[in-house]
Amino acid sequence: MVDVLRASTTLVTLVERGCGPILVAPTVAAARRAAARDSAGGLRPLLIGEEGGLAPAGFDYGNSPVEFTAAPVAGRAVVFASTNGAPALYAAAAAGAVLVGCLRNAGVAARAAWEAAGEAGAITILCAGRAENPGGFTIDDLHTAGVLVHRLTELGPVRPTEWAEVARLVAAAEPDPLPVLRRCAAGQAVIRLGLERDVTYAATVDASDAVPRLGVHLRLTE
Numbered sequence: 161m162v163d164v165l166r167a168s169t170t171l172v173t174l175v176e177r178g179c180g181p182i183l184v185a186p187t188v189a190a191a192r193r194a195a196a197r198d199s200a201g202g203l204r205p206l207l208i209g210e211e212g213g214l215a216p217a218g219f220d221y222g223n224s225p226v227e228f229t230a231a232p233v234a235g236r237a238v239v240f241a242s243t244n245g246a247p248a249l250y251a252a253a254a255a256g257a258v259l260v261g262c263l264r265n266a267g268v269a270a271r272a273a274w275e276a277a278g279e280a281g282a283i284t285i286l287c288a289g290r291a292e293n294p295g296g297f298t299i300d301d302l303h304t305a306g307v308l309v310h311r312l313t314e315l316g317p318v319r320p321t322e323w324a325e326v327a328r329l330v331a332a333a334e335p336d337p338l339p340v341l342r343r344c345a346a347g348q349a350v351i352r353l354g355l356e357r358d359v360t361y362a363a364t365v366d367a368s369d370a371v372p373r374l375g376v377h378l379r380l381t382e
Contacts, residue, residue: 161252161260163288164304165346166210166223167245168262169362173225174208175377176370178234183381184246185209188216191241194381198237206233209241213353216241226357239381248288250380255284258374263304263337264361265368270311272371283312285324290346299330300344306331307365338363 162168174182183198185191188211195205207219215222221231223242240246252258257276261269273283285308287301306327312318313328320328334340341347341363342356350358372378 161245161248161258161286161288162262162301162304162308163242163245163248164262164300164362165341165344165350166225166358166362167240167242167248167288168260169264169358170208170223170225170228170242171240171245171260171372171378172262172265172368172370173228174233174238174240175372176368177228177231179206179228179236179238180377182238182240182372182378184249184378185239185241185381186246186250188219188241190382191239192218195239198239203237205237205239208238209246210243212243213349213355224355224358226355226361229361244288244290248286249374249378252284252286253374253380258378260372260378261285261304261308263307263363263365265366265371266304266307267311267366268369269371270308271315272373273308274312274315285309285327298344298346300341300346302327303331303334303337303340307337336363337365 183194185194195207198205208221210223259272277283285305287297287305289298309324309328341359347359
């Protein structure tokens with residue numbers, strides 16, 4: 161699952177920082193309920209996520225990956241909800257292995273997907289897109305998917321679909337992701353919120369070895 165701006169980048173950063181377990185909720189309301197359930201008799205999980213790009217009322221943190229590079233989250237349980245990334249994980253839940261990819265972990269995410277698929281296995285790159293464009297792609301996620309496709313071709317023979325080939329060509333046409341992420345609708349929305357550092361952070365390629373995996377680092381909650 162790819163939601164480079166910003167859910168998949170945030171989840172990679174949380175796992176990298178030793179956060180967990182991470183419960184993924186389909187909505188903000190569901191996240192609040194899950195945090196309340198898991199608070200009985202112990203420390204309440206951290207509520208992390210966004211609504212309209214910012215932390216909802218009562219949440220401990222928003223969806224800013226840069227914030228988690230310094231936040232004291234190691235060893236903490238988390239409930240996470242976001243507009244696009246969390247629903248995409250629910251949509252992918254029936255797959256044999258569900259991994260979270262972004263630019264920062266592109267190389268290791270591609271290898272993990274390759275190994276999970278095995279010989280003759282299929283790999284699907286699910287782009288989360290944006291709620292404002294249901295069913296449509298976004299250029300930031302498409303570019304990230306293209307980087308992942310390129311990494312997969314380096315691992316062995318692949319037979320990309322036409323959409324995968326389009327994604328690869330988009331990424332090849334602009335090797336530096338930062339201008340793409342700055343220009344796209346999602347990037348512009350993040351910049352308007354005063355969080356341009358998140359865009360720069362998300363545009364860095366192969367900076368992390370963390371690959372969040374559903375059932376290992378992440379669990380779905382209602």
